[in-house]
Amino acid sequence: MIPPPRLTALLLFILLATTVPQPVNSISYSQYKTLFSLSHSLLTRVANLRSARGDAAGSNRARLIAEKLERCQGIGFWGSAWSVGWDYVWNYALSGDLDYGEIPGVVSDLNQLGSLLRELTRSNSEMQRANWMARNYGNALTVSKRLFNRLLKVFKKSGALREIVETVQKEVTEGDLLKDCLEIGNKDIKGVLHILKDLASQYYSTSDYSHRQEL
Numbered sequence: 001m002i003p004p005p006r007l008t009a010l011l012l013f014i015l016l017a018t019t020v021p022q023p024v025n026s027i028s029y030s031q032y033k034t035l036f037s038l039s040h041s042l043l044t045r046v047a048n049l050r051s052a053r054g055d056a057a058g059s060n061r062a063r064l065i066a067e068k069l070e071r072c073q074g075i076g077f078w079g080s081a082w083s084v085g086w087d088y089v090w091n092y093a094l095s096g097d098l099d100y101g102e103i104p105g106v107v108s109d110l111n112q113l114g115s116l117l118r119e120l121t122r123s124n125s126e127m128q129r130a131n132w133m134a135r136n137y138g139n140a141l142t143v144s145k146r147l148f149n150r151l152l153k154v155f156k157k158s159g160a161l162r163e164i165v166e167t168v169q170k171e172v173t174e175g176d177l178l179k180d181c182l183e184i185g186n187k188d189i190k191g192v193l194h195i196l197k198d199l200a201s202q203y204y205s206t207s208d209y210s211h212r213q214e215l
Contacts, residue, residue, distance in 0.1 A: 039188075040069040102154045152169070
C-alpha cells in the first residue's frame with residue numbers, strides 16, 4: 001500500500017500532469033524502470049572496475065550514484081518519480097520554459113555517441129579496443145561535453161532534472177566516467193543511449209507538432 005502522504009502527492013502529480021502540455025509519447029513506466037536499471041548496472045560495473053585498479057575514491061563516487069539509482073527502482077520509485085515529475089511540471093510544463101531548440105542537437109549527439117559505441121562493440125580483441133580508444137575517445141568526450149551543455153540549457157532551472165545532469169556531467173568531465181563506460185563496453189550503455197534518444201525524439205516531435213499547429 002502506498003503511504004498516505006505519497007498517495008496524496010501522486011494524485012496531485014497526476015492532476016497536474018493531465019492539465020499541462022505533455023509529449024505525444026511521454027516516458028512510460030517501463031522506460032523509466034529500464035533506464036534506471038541499465039544505469040544502475042553500468043555504474044555498479046564502473047565502481048567495480050575502479051576498485052579493481054585501486055581507485056577507491058572514484059569507486060565510491062560511482063557506487064554512491066548506483067545506490068541512488070537502486071533506490072529509485074524499489075520502494076523509492078514513487079518518491080523519485082514525484083521529485084522528477086514535479087520538477088518537470090512546475091519548472092517547465094506550466095511555464096512553457098523548456099528549451100525545445102536544443103532537443104535536435106541532443107538527439108544528434110546521442111546518435112553520434114551510439115554510432116561510435118557500435119563500432120567499439122564490434123572490436124574482437126583488446127588490441128582493437130585499444131586502437132579504437134586511441135582514435136575515437138577524444139571525439140566521444142567532445143560530443144559528450146557538448147551533449148551535457150545542451151541538456152543544461154534545456155533544464156536551466158534548479159531542480160531534480162538539472163541536478164541529475166550536473167552530477168553525471170561532473171563525473172564525465174572530472175572523473176573519466178565516459179572512459180570507464182567505454183572500457184566496459186557492454187550493452188548497458190547502448191541501452192541507456194537508446195532510451196535517452198527515444199525520449200529526446202519524443203519531445204522534439206511534440207515541439208515540432210506544436211509549432212505546426214501555431215502556423
